Structure formats: structure tokens, C-alpha cells
Amino acid sequence: MLYQHGTLGTLMAGLLEGTATINEILEHGDLGIGTLTGSDGEVIILDGNAYHANEYGEFKQLEGNEMTPFSTVTPFKVDKQFDVRYITDSEALLNEIQRQAASNNIFIAVKITGKFEMIHVRMMPKQERPYTKLIESAKKQPEYTQEQVHGTIVGFYSPQLFHGVAAGGFHLHFVDKNKTFGGHVLDFEFNSGSVEISNIETLEQHFPVNNDEFLETDIDYSSVHEDIKEAE
Secondary structure (H helix, E strand, O other), rough: OEEEOHHHHHOOOOOOOOEEHHHHOOOOEEEEEEEEEEEEEEEEEOOOOOEEEOOOOEEEEEEOEEEOEEEEEEEOOEEEEEEEEEEEOOOHHHHHHHHHHOOOOOOEEEEEEEEEEEEEEEEOOOOOOOOOHHHHHHHOOOEEEEEEEEEEEEEEOOOOEOOOOEEEEEEEEEEOOOOOEEEEEEEEEEEEEEEEEEEEEEEEEOOOOOOHHHHHOOOEEEEHHHHHHHOO
16 A cells, blocks of 8 residues: 655645644655655655654654655565666666566556665755745755665556656655665666565555635646656
């Protein structure tokens, strides 16, 4: 089961106020991704713990009372596992993950663990009110690269049918083994390790129905699909 609070579409449209706590998200799974109020950086959920990477390259474990406008999580159950060595083309590995998953028409949870020759990430800059469309932050997001690092990529593949609810294709975050570095994955080269896949047959979409701004806003979705592609 995949549990998602909020949608990427509403986030892109500028509804960035946190509407659930990280602890509430963790009640629904132990592996996932998300962001904090104001689209502040990148949340990485691994082994039931939530971590945060901000735009300044700072990294910490979250306490649980932090608020999130958008998070996706699953109780990770391995359906397929395979070992990997010497991957210089990240797209090739992601294509292999799709090939080994049950179908391209379902959600897939992914966990890639091992030694990375290179990991290239970005962190979304935090906005303050009045919020603007997220694409404005995406144009200013800092990028970081590390080499020869051990760690884990976590995230999801979403069918194109759900582009807008989530990001169609892969949406991946990284955390290093020492829990000092991470972010939204842009590219990577993989030395050796393992890939674990969970085929997901159920999506539970939760909306922030106790948030007046969400309920009362006439959301402009006209450019959301293109904005997501550009931001990713």
C-alpha cells in the first residue's frame, strides 16, 4: 500500500503550508519521500526514520512534530531483489528496475543500497509566505555532488496516468550511510550493491481536509504537468 498526503500538483501550484506531521506520515510506512512547510528541502524516510536535507546542505534527523504539505510513504515489502555492479548510466538501471517490476502500470517502491561512485542531488529552497508556484523555487535550487559515498536511494515509480498526483516516472531521494548528506536525486553512478523493489497494488490518497486554504483555493492546474517535468 502506498500512502500519500497531499499531491505534487497542489504543491506545484503553491499550496505549501504543512498539513500533517511527520509522525502522522510515519504511521503509514517506513520508506518514503516528502518535503516540509514552504517546500523546505527534501525529506527522506528510511527504516522508519525521517531525515531532512535543506538548501544549505545541512542534514538532520527529524523529531516528528515537523509539518509536511506533501509526503509519500509505504510499509516496504521486498518483492524482487537483485545485485548490481558498475553502473555509470543511472537511466539504464532505472530501466532495468522497470523491467523487473511487475508492471509499468502500477506504483513501485525502490530501494538502492551500496557504494556510489557519484551522487548528484538538489534541495528545494524554502519559501515564506506569500507562497508562489513551486517552479519559482525550482529555478533557484542548489545542487550538490559527492563521490565515493555509501548510502541508499529511496523513492517511487508512478505510472504516467498519475502525473500531477505524483511525478510520473521515478521520484528518488538519497541519504548517505552516516546520515550526514542527502537530497533529491538528479543523477548517480553506482559501484556495487543491491536493488530492492516493492510492487504496490493500492494507493491511499489523503487530502488536507482540515485546512481551509486547501478547501477554499481555486487551484490553477493549467501548467502543473509541465512545471513538474521542469522541476524534476
